[in-house]
Amino acid sequence: GENVEQHPSTLSVQEGDSAVIKCTYSDSASNYFPWYKQELGKRPQLIIDIRSNVGEKKDQRIAVTLNKTAKHFSLHITETQPEDSAVYFCAARNDYKLSFGAGTTVTVRA
Amino acid sequence: EPEVTQTPSHQVTQMGQEVILRCVPISNHLYFYWYRQILGQKVEFLVSFYNNEISEKSEIFDDQFSVERPDGSNFTLKIRSTKLEDSAMYFCASRGDREKVKNIQYFGAGTRLSVL
Numbered sequence: 685g686e687n688v689e690q691h692p693s694t695l696s697v698q699e700g701d702s703a704v705i706k707c708t709y710s711d712s713a714s715n716y717f718p719w720y721k722q723e724l725g726k727r728p729q730l731i732i733d734i735r736s737n738v739g740e741k742k743d744q745r746i747a748v749t750l751n752k753t754a755k756h757f758s759l760h761i762t763e764t765q766p767e768d769s770a771v772y773f774c775a776a777r778n779d780y781k782l783s784f785g786a787g788t789t790v791t792v793r794a
Numbered sequence: 795e796p797e798v799t800q801t802p803s804h805q806v807t808q809m810g811q812e813v814i815l816r817c818v819p820i821s822n823h824l825y826f827y828w829y830r831q832i833l834g835q836k837v838e839f840l841v842s843f844y845n846n847e848i849s850e851k852s853e854i855f856d857d858q859f860s861v862e863r864p865d866g867s868n869f870t871l872k873i874r875s876t877k878l879e880d881s882a883m884y885f886c887a888s889r890g891d892r893e894k895v896k897n898i899q900y901f902g903a904g905t906r907l908s909v910l
Contacts, residue, residue, distance in 0.1 A: 716897045727798075727885065727903045728837065735897070773837060781850055782829075782899060784837040 686711040688776050690785025698793050703761040705788045707774035710755065714776040714783075717750060717757050722771045722787075731772075732759070764792045796820040798902035800886050806908045807876055815871045815905045817886030826869045827887040827899060828861065830854070837885065843869065876909045883907075 687710040697703045709717075715736040720728035734741045734748045734757065741748050745764075750757040761768055769792045774785040799818045807813050819826050828840040841851040843861055860872045869888075873880055883906050887899040 718898070720901075727901045729901070730898055733897065775837075777897065779850065781839050781842055782827075782837075783839065784829075786836040 686714055686776050686778050686781075686783040688774060688783050688785040690774050690788060692788060693786065694789045694791070696791045696793060697764050699765060700763055703759075703764055703768070703790055703792075705759045705772055705774065705790075706756060707758070707776075707785050708754075708756040709776040709783075711776070711778050712752075712755065714778045716777040717748070718775050718777070718782070719746075719748060719759050720773045720775065720784075722773065724770075728773060761790075764790075766792050766794055768792050796900075798886055798888055798900050800884075800902035800905050802905060803903065804906045804908070806910065809878055809909055810875050813873050813876055813907060815873075815884050815886075815907070817869045817871070817888075817902055818867050819869055819886065819888030820890070820900055821867070823888035823890045823900075825849075825889045825891070826861075826863070827889075828871045829885045829887060829901075830882040831885065831904075832882045840871075840884075873907075876907075878909050881907055881909045 690707045718733035721731045722728045734750050745762045747760045771787045773787050775782040801816045826843040829837050831837045839852050841855045842849045858874045862870050883904045885904045886902040889899045
């Protein structure tokens with residue numbers, strides 16, 4: 685089955701700096717890669733996603749890149765703000781089942 | 795905006811008891827999922843459900859687990875005889891089949907199950 689690895693497990697950044705989270709996946713058949721943000725005690729919420737036929741996607745301060753050959757994808761958050769503090773999960777989809785990474789706890793220091 | 799709703803938000807039960815976790819998916823969605831998240835760990839896939847049958851299940855989803863869509867709106871997860879290690883947050887998710895959004899799974903707020 686699919687195995688998704690996510691790094692780092694924790695990330696502390698100064699407000700205004702960038703944050704980068706990296707994930708690798710094992711199953712070359714995976715073709716869709718969403719990122720979810722989960723605030724404490726709340727549901728995972730989709731923040732951005734990318735399909736395997738696209739290399740990069742951007743939505744305001746967040747962007748995702750995908751390298752299919754290397755089987756890795758990354759989340760980039762620019763100009764971080766305190767409200768970006770949360771746990772971020774990457775996931776890979778194969779046959780509509782999502783396999784999640786272990787999560788990255790992002791703390792934005794004011 | 796439509797949401798997936800889950801009840802109860804917190805369920806406390808004794809080991810060996812049966813529990814039913816309830817979910818109301820987004821109304822025009824056709825694909826339903828259960829995931830669980832043990833405290834501090836990753837979200838894990840349990841089962842997917844489409845057209846009134848299980849389409850895929852993980853090794854976690856053993857004979858103690860079952861899912862049902864008893865009517866046109868509810869989607870339930872039953873754990874027949876709970877174990878301590880079943881304590882986790884259980885998330886329901888659903889997705890539609892319209893082309894632009896067919897990949898997106900929308901998650902409920904979760905039910906925290908505590909087995910004592």
